Amino acid sequence: xxxxxxxxxxxxxxxxxxxxxxxxxxxxxxxxxxxxxxxxxxxxxxxxxxxxxxxxxxxxxxxxxxxxxxxxxxxxxxxxxxxxxxxxxxxxxxxxxxxxxxxxxxxxxxxxxxxxxxxxxxxxxxxxxxxxxxxxxxxxxxxxxxxxxxxxxxxxxxxxxxxxxxxxxxxxxxxxxxxxxxxxxxxxxxxxxxxxxxxxxxxxxxxxxxxxxxxxxxxxxxxxxxxxxxxxxxxxxxxxxxxxxxxxxxxxxxxxxxxxxxxxxxxxxxxxxxxxxxxxxxxxxxxxxxxxxxxxxxxxxxxxxxxxxxxxxxxxxxxxxxxxxxxxxxxxxxxxxxxxxxxxxxxxxxxxxxxxxxxxxxxxxx
Amino acid sequence: xxxxxxxxxxxxxxxxxxxxxxxxxxxxxxxxxxxxxxxxxxxxxxxxxxxxxxxxxxxxxxxxxxxxxxxxxxxxxxxxxxxxxxxxxxxxxxxxxxxxxxxxxxxxxxxxxxxxxxxxxxxxxxxxxxxxxxxxxxxxxxxxxxxxxxxxxxxxxxxxxxxxxxxxxxxxxxxxxxxxxxxxxxxxxxxxxxxxxxxxxxxxxxxxxxxxxxxxxxxxxxxxxxxxxxxxxxxxxxxxxxxxxxxxxxxxxxxxxxxxxxxxxxxxxxxxxxxxxxxxxxxxxxxxxxxxxx
Numbered sequence: 001x002x003x004x005x006x007x008x009x010x011x012x013x014x015x016x017x018x019x020x021x022x023x024x025x026x027x028x029x030x031x032x033x034x035x036x037x038x039x040x041x042x043x044x045x046x047x048x049x050x051x052x053x054x055x056x057x058x059x060x061x062x063x064x065x066x067x068x069x070x071x072x073x074x075x076x077x078x079x080x081x082x083x084x085x086x087x088x089x090x091x092x093x094x095x096x097x098x099x100x101x102x103x104x105x106x107x108x109x110x111x112x113x114x115x116x117x118x119x120x121x122x123x124x125x126x127x128x129x130x131x132x133x134x135x136x137x138x139x140x141x142x143x144x145x146x147x148x149x150x151x152x153x154x155x156x157x158x159x160x161x162x163x164x165x166x167x168x169x170x171x172x173x174x175x176x177x178x179x180x181x182x183x184x185x186x187x188x189x190x191x192x193x194x195x196x197x198x199x200x201x202x203x204x205x206x207x208x209x210x211x212x213x214x215x216x217x218x219x220x221x222x223x224x225x226x227x228x229x230x231x232x233x234x235x236x237x238x239x240x241x242x243x244x245x246x247x248x249x250x251x252x253x254x255x256x257x258x259x260x261x262x263x264x265x266x267x268x269x270x271x272x273x274x275x276x277x278x279x280x281x282x283x284x285x286x287x288x289x290x291x292x293x294x295x296x297x298x299x300x301x302x303x304x305x306x307x308x309x310x311x312x313x314x315x316x317x318x319x320x321x322x323x324x325x326x327x328x329x330x331x332x333x334x335x336x337x338x339x340x341x342x343x344x345x346x347x348x349x350x351x352x353x354x355x356x357x358x359x360x361x362x363x364x365x366x
Numbered sequence: 367x368x369x370x371x372x373x374x375x376x377x378x379x380x381x382x383x384x385x386x387x388x389x390x391x392x393x394x395x396x397x398x399x400x401x402x403x404x405x406x407x408x409x410x411x412x413x414x415x416x417x418x419x420x421x422x423x424x425x426x427x428x429x430x431x432x433x434x435x436x437x438x439x440x441x442x443x444x445x446x447x448x449x450x451x452x453x454x455x456x457x458x459x460x461x462x463x464x465x466x467x468x469x470x471x472x473x474x475x476x477x478x479x480x481x482x483x484x485x486x487x488x489x490x491x492x493x494x495x496x497x498x499x500x501x502x503x504x505x506x507x508x509x510x511x512x513x514x515x516x517x518x519x520x521x522x523x524x525x526x527x528x529x530x531x532x533x534x535x536x537x538x539x540x541x542x543x544x545x546x547x548x549x550x551x552x553x554x555x556x557x558x559x560x561x562x563x564x565x566x567x568x569x570x571x572x573x574x575x576x577x578x579x580x581x582x583x584x585x586x587x588x589x590x591x592x593x594x595x596x597x598x599x600x601x602x603x604x605x606x607x608x609x610x611x612x613x614x615x616x617x618x619x620x621x622x623x624x625x626x627x628x629x630x631x632x633x634x635x636x637x638x639x640x641x642x643x644x645x646x647x648x649x650x651x652x653x654x655x656x657x658x659x660x
Contacts, residue, residue, distance in 0.1 A: 050552075050556050051555075051556070052552050071555075072556045073557075073558040073559060073560065075556075077556060079552070081549040083547060083549045085547065085549035085550045085553040086550075087550065087568055087572075088550075088572060089572055089574075098557055098567075099557040102557060102558040102559050102563065103558055146557065150557070150558070
């Protein structure tokens with residue numbers, strides 16, 4: 001197992017900067033996710049770690065050994081591709097044995113190891129088949145086996161679940177997490193699916209346009225996004241984001257957007273005054289709001305415009321002046337279309353973003 | 367009772383069926399007529415080779431094996447041994463296969479996968495070379511071969527032929543390599559293969575149909591080569607079957623049709639057998655490589 005360190009890693013394709021001075025540290029045995037929309041540079045980073053692409057600038061260290069010039073075959077990484085990339089002319093057994101055969105292991109050792117990983121992922125009865133005879137989920141397991149069989153120092157997973165159907169995805173993601181914990185391999189998962197990243201990884205690095213946005217524990221990213229991009233990218237249903245202005249209305253500090261006004265606590269008022277800004281983007285997660293039938297402190301009124309039952313919970317769309325909110329509430333509440341309600345956000349969960357996208361927290365925590 | 371929306375009488379059905387049959391008969395008739403010249407040509411060859419003479423040009427009289435005696439003794443002292451010519455033709459065909467496959471597969475891989483200055487120019491250049499009529503090069507090639515000391519040798523002919531076939535072979539093979547996803551190659555590199563091992567163990571097995579196809583085409587083109595053979599080879603020891611047939615037609619004082627027919631059949635037969643086994647590889651070429659998802 002190895003610790004992985006990226007220092008100011010940069011990759012340019014012609015004039016396009018795919019990865020922009022990315023610095024990241026992954027602890028020995030840790031499972032991290034690189035999360036971002038397509039084109040954010042996450043797969044490019046992965047391929048640089050694997051040695052397929054050479055970085056334009058910057059360094060890649062495995063256990064403090066510089067890897068920049070080391071060819072892929074000597075990096076001891078296992079890589080699972082989004083397309084699985086199985087060798088179509090080899091049986092499942094030969095596919096899994098391929099890395100070992102290249103490493104000139106003895107026939108007996110190869111046989112033992114192939115069966116061992118096959119048992120681990122429950123594909124032992126598929127060993128004689130050709131890849132074209134397998135389902136997507138089975139191919140995915142074979143690809144995982146092939147990556148694991150050489151006992152890599154670092155395991156790289158490139159969107160390993162995106163070609164599976166929804167149900168299989170849930171099973172497989174638990175299985176990969178279990179395997180990673182069992183084997184303790186340093187693992188980097190690349191994904192555009194924030195649920196995948198949240199459920200599987202110990203830490204998540206959010207990338208956008210080649211730039212690292214935030215790197216931290218899943219809950220940190222969820223509760224304290226450092227900027228608007230992270231806030232909008234993480235969470236499902238997504239965070240409510242409303243452009244607001246800070247004003248004093250009837251002697252009370254408020255966030256205002258047209259007819260919508262949210263009265264604030266004095267604590268928030270102080271923070272905002274300190275920032276010297278007036279225009280913000282207000283962020284609040286759907287589950288951090290209470291729906292009330294009577295007026296209360298620090299609440300705003302709105303009308304129910306749409307109700308989406310989610311099974312266990314209900315997603316209620318609220319129109320409050322020109323602002324629109326999605327509120328997650330329990331299904332026991334008797335709420336009907338057209339109801340006039342009061343919405344009370346949990347003030348401690350409010351997120352305010354400065355015009356440049358940074359969270360206001362960056363100011364008072366710095 | 368609800369009546370059917372399609373009240374077809376048996377007679378109507380019968381009529382439709384009859385019309386379909388008529389169309390089929392017409393189609394096959396047309397195909398038969400267009401194929402007739404070829405059928406007549408080959409039957410003439412076949413019948414001629416086994417009979418003393420043909421009445422009205424097509425009806426054999428007195429079956430004989432006399433025309434096939436060239437198999438064990440040359441028809442006249444003028445001719446070299448048939449088996450020597452056969453061996454030379456085989457060498458010409460196989461030489462083509464080895465040269466064409468041996469050069470076009472690695473070349474096509476590099477052109478398909480690697481970026482280097484001049485790549486586009488090389489690709490365009492091969493197409494231009496492919497569009498040259500080979501016959502325009504006859505005289506210059508003659509000089510080149512003479513300078514190299516390859517005149518009058520089968521090796522000289524298959525090198526020239528292979529060179530002219532190379533553009534086509536490279537393009538076909540490039541198509542097959544283009545069809546292999548990058549990820550498969552990357553997987554091999556990460557799995558511990560060198561670039562060469564990746565090419566040899568992972569890429570080559572996947573372009574087997576392409577190799578099969580160009581091998582067949584190269585072999586057939588060498589086997590049936592005529593113009594370069596009679597231009598560059600005069601020495602009887604280096605004759606191929608096409609020189610042999612050629613000399614029966616042109617160099618003899620009178621034309622022995624029986625001998626010509628049986629030699630021609632002998633010349634065709636191996637290719638025919640070969641083709642029967644190999645045509646499924648040839649059919650892959652038009653598909654242009656790997657089918658998706660396999």
